[in-house]
Amino acid sequence: MRRAVRRRGLGLRTRITLLATGLVAAVSGILLWLGWLLVGEVLAEVPQFPPGTFVLVDGVDVEATRLAAILRDNARAQVLEIGAVAFLCVVLAVLILAWSITGRVLSPLHRVTSTARRLSAESLGERIDFEGARDEVAELADTFDEMLARLEAAFDSQRRFVANASHELRTPLAVIRTELDVTLADRDADIAELRRMAGVVQDATRRAAQLVEALLLLAKTDAVGLAVREPVDLAVVVASAWRSARAEAESRGLRIAMHTEPVLVMGDPALLERVAGNLLENAVRHNVDEGWIEVHADSDAENARLTVAASGPVVSPERVAELLEPFSRGGTGRTAQSGAGLGLSIVRAAVGAHGGRVTVEAIPDGGMVVGVSLPVAP
Numbered sequence: 001m002r003r004a005v006r007r008r009g010l011g012l013r014t015r016i017t018l019l020a021t022g023l024v025a026a027v028s029g030i031l032l033w034l035g036w037l038l039v040g041e042v043l044a045e046v047p048q049f050p051p052g053t054f055v056l057v058d059g060v061d062v063e064a065t066r067l068a069a070i071l072r073d074n075a076r077a078q079v080l081e082i083g084a085v086a087f088l089c090v091v092l093a094v095l096i097l098a099w100s101i102t103g104r105v106l107s108p109l110h111r112v113t114s115t116a117r118r119l120s121a122e123s124l125g126e127r128i129d130f131e132g133a134r135d136e137v138a139e140l141a142d143t144f145d146e147m148l149a150r151l152e153a154a155f156d157s158q159r160r161f162v163a164n165a166s167h168e169l170r171t172p173l174a175v176i177r178t179e180l181d182v183t184l185a186d187r188d189a190d191i192a193e194l195r196r197m198a199g200v201v202q203d204a205t206r207r208a209a210q211l212v213e214a215l216l217l218l219a220k221t222d223a224v225g226l227a228v229r230e231p232v233d234l235a236v237v238v239a240s241a242w243r244s245a246r247a248e249a250e251s252r253g254l255r256i257a258m259h260t261e262p263v264l265v266m267g268d269p270a271l272l273e274r275v276a277g278n279l280l281e282n283a284v285r286h287n288v289d290e291g292w293i294e295v296h297a298d299s300d301a302e303n304a305r306l307t308v309a310a311s312g313p314v315v316s317p318e319r320v321a322e323l324l325e326p327f328s329r330g331g332t333g334r335t336a337q338s339g340a341g342l343g344l345s346i347v348r349a350a351v352g353a354h355g356g357r358v359t360v361e362a363i364p365d366g367g368m369v370v371g372v373s374l375p376v377a378p
Contacts, residue, residue, distance in 0.1 A: 012109075013102045020098040025091045032083040039075045108137045112144050124152040160349070168211045168346070172204040179204075207244070210270065226353055228268040231377045234276075234297045234306055235260040237269070241276035242295075245284050253290040260297035263304045264377040271350045276306065278343040279370055283310035288366070303356075304374045312367040320362050344370070 010018075115126055127145045183189050183197040238260055249256060265272070283293045291311035298305055315323075323344050347370075348358045356374035363369060 013106055016102045017098040021091060021095045024094040028087050028090050032087055036076050036079050039079050040072050108141050112141060124148055124155055169208055172208040175204040176201050226268050229266050231264045232267050232269050232272050234263040234265060234304055237273050237276045238295060238297055241273055241280050244277060245280045249284045254284060254287055255292045257294045263297050263299045265304045265374045266377045267354045275347050275350050278347050279308040282343045283308050287312050299376050304376045306372040309369040310367050314366045315362045315368060317362050320360050323360055
C-alpha cells in the first residue's frame with residue numbers, strides 16, 4: 001500500500017508569530033482609529049466666532065466659521081501620520097519578539113522531533129531529559145520519555161521471548177529430527193519400531209506445544225502479570241518435571257535424592273513446571289558423570305522454598321550472579337551442553353512474575369545450589 005504524501009503547511013512557529021502579529025496589528029489599528037475619532041470630536045468643541053470674523057492661521061486669513069474644520073483636519077492628518085509610523089514600529093517589534101520567543105518555547109518540541117527521527121529498535125534507550133520550566137512542553141517531553149521506556153520494555157520482552165523460544169524448542173526439535181533420521185535410515189524397521197518412533201515424536205511435539213504456551217504466557221507477564229492463578233503443589237510439579245529429566249540422569253549415573261513435601265503456592269501450573277524443569281535439567285546437563293542431585297521442597301508460614309543442589313565443575317563466586325542473566329555462561333566446562341544459557345533467566349522471570357525471588361550459590365568443591373522462594377497459597 002502506497003503511503004500518502006502530505007504537503008507540509010506553515011510551521012507552528014510561523015503560525016503563532018503571524019497570529020500574534022495579526023492580533024497586535026488589529027488592536028493597534030483599532031486604537032489608531034479611535035484616536036482619529038477622538039481628535040475630531042475634541043476639536044469640534046472649539047468656540048464659535050461671530051460670522052464674518054477672520055483668523056490669521058499660518059499667515060493666511062481664515063474665516064472663523066471654517067476654523068474648527070481646518071484644525072480638525074490638520075490634527076487628524078498628524079494623528080494618521082504619526083500613528084502609522086508607530087503602528088509599523090509596533091507590528092515589526094511584535095513580529096521579531098514573537099518569532100524569537102516562540103523559537104525558544106518550541107525548542108523542546110524540536111528536540112522531541114529529532115529524537116523521534118533518530119529512534120530505532122537499537123536506540124530506544126535515548127531520552128529527552130527535559131530540564132526547563134515545568135510547563136506543558138515539559139509534560140510533553142516527560143510523556144515522550146515514558147512512552148520510550150514502555151517501548152524499550154516491549155522490545156526487550158520480544159527479544160527475550162524469541163531467544164527463550166529458540167532455546168527451549170531446541171531439545172524437542174532435536175529429538176524429533178534424531179528419531180526421524182534413525183528410523184528412515186533403518187530399511188528393516190518394522191511396525192513396532194515405527195510405532196515407537198511415532199510415540200517419541202508425539203511426546204516431543206506435545207512438550208514443544210506446552211513450551212510455546214508457557215513462553216507466550218511468560219511474555220505477557222512483563223506487562224499484565226499472570227493470566228492464571230490457582231493453587232499448585234510444588235511436590236507434584238517437581239515429580240512431573242523429573243520424569244522428563246530422569247532418562248538423561250540415569251544414563252549419566254547421577255544419584256538423585258528427593259526431599260519434598262506437599263507445598264501449595266498460588267500461580268500458573270505451566271510456568272511453575274517450567275521453573276522446576278529448568279532447574280532439574282540444568283542440574284543434570286551441567287553435572288559431572290556419576291554426580292549427585294538433591295531436591296528439597298518445604299515451606300514456612302509465609303514462603304515456599306524449592307532448592308536444587310547438584311555437583312558439577314567449580315564456578316567462581318564472581319560469576320554466580322551473572323548466571324541469572326540471559327546468555328551468561330558459567331565456564332567452558334559447565335556450558336559444554338548448555339546451549340544458549342537461558343535456563344536460569346527463564347526461571348528468574350517466571351519466579352518474579354509470581355512475586356518470588358531466586359538465589360544462586362556456588363559450592364566450593366564444585367556445583368551449585370539454586371533456591372526459589374515463592375509466597376505460599378493463603
